Amino acid sequence: MAAGASGDKDLAPAQRLAAMLGPDMVLTGEAVLPYCRDWHGDVQSDAIAVLRPRDTAEVQACVRAAVALDLQIVPQGGNTGLVLGALPDQPARQVVVTLERMSRIRCLDPDNFSAVVEAGAVLEQVKEAVAAVGLYFPLTLGAQGSCQIGGNVSTNAGGVNVLRYGMTRELVLGLEVVLPDGQLFDGLSQLRKDNSGLDLKQLFIGAEGTLGIVTAVSIKLLPAPEKVATALVALSRLEDAIELYRRARRDCCDLMSAFEFMPPLAIDLAREAMPDLPIPLEATYPAYALIEISGSGLVDIDDLMHRFLEAAFESGLAVDGVVAQSQAQARNLWAIREGMNLGQAQRGRHLRTDVSVPLSRLADFVAEAEAAVTARMPGCICVSYGHVGDGNVHLNVLPDFAQGPAGIDAQILTAKKIVNEVLDRYSGSISAEHGIGRLKKADLDMRLPAVKRQLLALVKNALDPKMTMNPGCQVDL
């Protein structure tokens, strides 16, 4: 997916789109380029046009116009995805439909713990709007200041709170979707229980826009967690983090909202990215866990955290640690987690993975995969961290940067192959939360059993026989 020069474009379809939809709805030329660049800035693509509908009827009009012109549609939310799912791969045939102008909160029903929001609403704005009425939308991820709720649904986004609240799928009560032929699927129920036959909305969650364009979402809300306790705990090894997680599951009931594992290098990487960041632990340890317990009402969350940690120290699992004494301190602890990502990015191009294995095999998997990578390429550094409670680890590999661009690319490719080979032996997933998009399509493809491929093709052909919606994403069928 190299950059196509803008001049290469056949202008006729763009002009026809503008005539059909009105010029205000159609971006062309240089204006499309920002929509055709990925979040990391690794890839710059192009498109015939970017269509910017303002409401559901306009989305339908966009789809019908594209179909009439035999164009393909790449739906796009905040364009913060990590797998190139929202980026055109055939610029001469594709238009981007951005939902950015559809960002209203259509309905907020605190007494039903629910809201209906348009697909283009930015996640953080949704969280703030529901917080204003004392409620909570638990989806929490790094990109929340930019990502949009429709993209969250289409990618079934995960994040740091999955262990307590589930993936986006579990937070969706209903969907409104414009289908590949422009018809509207109106499934915007706000019912918490509705078991009246096949649950069609499930098809569109995680489909990455291949079956339609999500235009609005009915979401579950929860009481706001009034009290949050955050701790950074130092441990002797990854196995101890997993054991500590298991204890936390039991000791803290369902009140643990995050349990992130970080390796010692995390601290260095965070320091590199944020030199002024206070690091509350003086010594360096083999492993860290960032733990959050939260709740509302009558449960004493601080006391729960203290008693949990007390037992962890007594048993020898925890060797050092600190509990945030203020919201600012809690933010600083989370900043280490985020700084670790920034620090990796600053070092240069590297392998980012997003894999999962059964929790019971996580420590073995990480040890084996890291050993396999460094045995083959001693100059590489593995940085394994993630949402341990879900069995989801980002086993990243920093190449030997001294080897130059071609060497770096080769190392990244080799490291990916090694990690995935070990992963296959552990029956793991190559995409725990980021999705497939176009980046991981080949890796999915070689692992796709025949029956599953056949089912995917049957569903795609049934709903999108003209292959209008995001072809080239997830699977070539």
Add this chain to the structure above:
Amino acid sequence: MAAGASGDKDLAPAQRLAAMLGPDMVLTGEAVLPYCRDWHGDVQSDAIAVLRPRDTAEVQACVRAAVALDLQIVPQGGNTGLVLGALPDQPARQVVVTLERMSRIRCLDPDNFSAVVEAGAVLEQVKEAVAAVGLYFPLTLGAQGSCQIGGNVSTNAGGVNVLRYGMTRELVLGLEVVLPDGQLFDGLSQLRKDNSGLDLKQLFIGAEGTLGIVTAVSIKLLPAPEKVATALVALSRLEDAIELYRRARRDCCDLMSAFEFMPPLAIDLAREAMPDLPIPLEATYPAYALIEISGSGLVDIDDLMHRFLEAAFESGLAVDGVVAQSQAQARNLWAIREGMNLGQAQRGRHLRTDVSVPLSRLADFVAEAEAAVTARMPGCICVSYGHVGDGNVHLNVLPDFAQGPAGIDAQILTAKKIVNEVLDRYSGSISAEHGIGRLKKADLDMRLPAVKRQLLALVKNALDPKMTMNPGCQVDL
């Protein structure tokens, strides 16, 4: 769906099935009748044969044999469904495939909080097996001593713990399904996070066997709730129950596992069904809530319940109440809930509904629907109870039994129409948790928007073009 006399059957297909599959796998004649009778005993149907595979390969063989003979398949679990989803409606063309001989626990991985169980495993046995290793499978419903996990998945079963743990859908990690052409979909992942494209297993959850036969299920487990506090609280009205529920959501964080509403008649009905049942409250009140808070580890559940109830009494919401002091007392409180159902059944044929509305409109809905029923038919008695926290109410109607069988039938039909008319104005669901099956097909049909019907037909035709799997269930397409 009247009973077909056994002698009417064309024996040839049954004999051919026995020849193809071996006589041990094929029941015919009188032996099929128990499999063709519904849970309430209201309906007795018939079938060409009942096929009893012992493993997944035999299920595949059954499906292929049925397809070869141009027969239709009605998959059946514990046959405890309430909507005739597992009962043949064309006895001369249909075979029942029962999963009762596939009841193994294939794998139990406590360290991954997961298990893989075969479809025919009885829910209670699954719960006991995981409890034996200190874990918990939260699905809890009246039929758990008979219902099977495959049926739970196929009907997306609900139950009393949905408000905390979700419907069955949210407890499923993976599925193994025999498809309508006999091929095997092997999706038995035990990963807690796997976001690698379209989630095909969602299609089969709640499909009531119309897209394939679920043969095994990978399930999520949780730490066992070591401490359970159960209380029966008397209230002045339904609105207060809903307000109390909202407070409980906040005050008890995510530790409330059940919140059942019952009307005053509940006590009388329970007494009728179980004369020896101790009723712990001396007076009669306009409304009752049965509340359960549970957890493990470091949270003091009893203290939480007491402080929650203390505040409820102080605010005047709770007017009387009792907290179970032992497991036996807790069981007695739940027995009131179950006795209420038995008592209704003992009085005679009556309207059972399973509707849901937004929680914010539940009290209005119940008041309006009950008033509409009794205004039209003053001799009827409404019994509205249910899982208030999910907006799910069983608004049942006991007819005027003095009017004789024909009058009773007419009243039930009229009451259903009245309730559903009010329900439609509240954008409610005619099936919050029981499914559609054959019993509610006509009611779903008249409410099905054209686009949704079209999508259902597309999916059904794509996966089951010969209409082999449970035709006549959910929707006629």
